[in-house]
Amino acid sequence: MRYEAITWGRMAGRLARHVDRLVPGDGGERLKVAVDGAPAAGGELVGLLAEQLRDRGRPVHVVDTGDFLRPASLRYEYGKEDPDAYYGGWTDHGALWREVFTPLEPGGSGRVLPDLWDPVRDRATRSPYVTLPPGGVLLLHGPFLLGHWFPFDLTVHLRLSPAALARRTALPWTLPAFARYETEVDPAGTADVVVRADDPRHPAWTGLGDLGSD
Template sequence: MRYEAITWERLAEALARRLDGAVPADGSSRLKVAVDGPPAAPGGEFAEQLAGALRTRGRSVLVAGTGGFLRPASLRYEYGKQDPDAYYDGWTDTGALWREVFGPLEPGGTGRVLPDLWDPVKDRATRSPYVTLPPGGVLVLHGPFLLGHWFPFDLTVHLRLSAAALARRTEDAWTLPAFARYETEVDPGDAADVVVRADDPRHPAWTGFGS
């Protein structure tokens, strides 16, 4: 896989231009974008940067993170607080994402999306109000393991760290087997539309489109 040096700003602009002429693959009126990557990658920051580039082009954008759709602690920690398999396929409430985020954006949907559901620190519902994403709007969802659930994304971006960089920059080392499993089972570097190497967040590099 060949990479070309780029800045985060230029990357956001390139993706925004790409989305200008994009049509939702599911026949709906709202685009859905994934910024996939481990917590050690700047996924949330880049999602906001991409949203800014889209807004300057007149698009309505909703940024959401899977961190706002975690299951209650009683379910996340059913097998202990440091179980990598539970972290991989049991922490995120994918059913809630389908119901509260993707469902309203389907063809004929209301566009009324819940931006987050659960506060993992207080371990209770966030009670955030619903947000309406109008036709022509763009959802940018960021978080880990996004490419393994058949979510109906129109553009997928994977922020990739080498095994060494991931180990060096991951605070919770017990999660590393989950990312190794993701590589084996999903192969996000091959599944994503765009791959961004983020070993050094100051100097990203990307594959371009169609890799």
């Protein structure tokens, strides 16, 4: 896999141009974009991409999977440091399907729940729904996004080497979960675009490749 050095800003701009071209001419559909990666990979790209898309006149709604966690009684059923539970049991994937993806299907209402659960207070956030109009873009970011059959139109994976992941991860007990993800899903081989983020000051990416000229 070949990588090209690039800045986060230039990367966001090239991705935004590509996403903009993916919107059908009638603007009737809403696009779903994933930025997949461990928390240690950082979230700079998400904010920059959202800004670039808005500058191009695209409505954007950003969703963090950290706002769609399950209640503590379910997350911590096997203890607070269980990597298998972290991998498959912390995020409420059913709620993401129900409250985020289904409303964005063709002919859907576009009414998306921005967040579901406050993990600090361990209770529902009760946030009001927001409407993503036709031609808008959903940016969903968080770990372990690939492999759930979510209907993404574009997937970007922020890749960290095992050494960088171990060095930068604040919760070392989660490392086996990321190793499992690599084995079971192969995110670098699955994503449309892969970004090497070992050094956050000097990212590199695979480019858009066969996805089309930017």
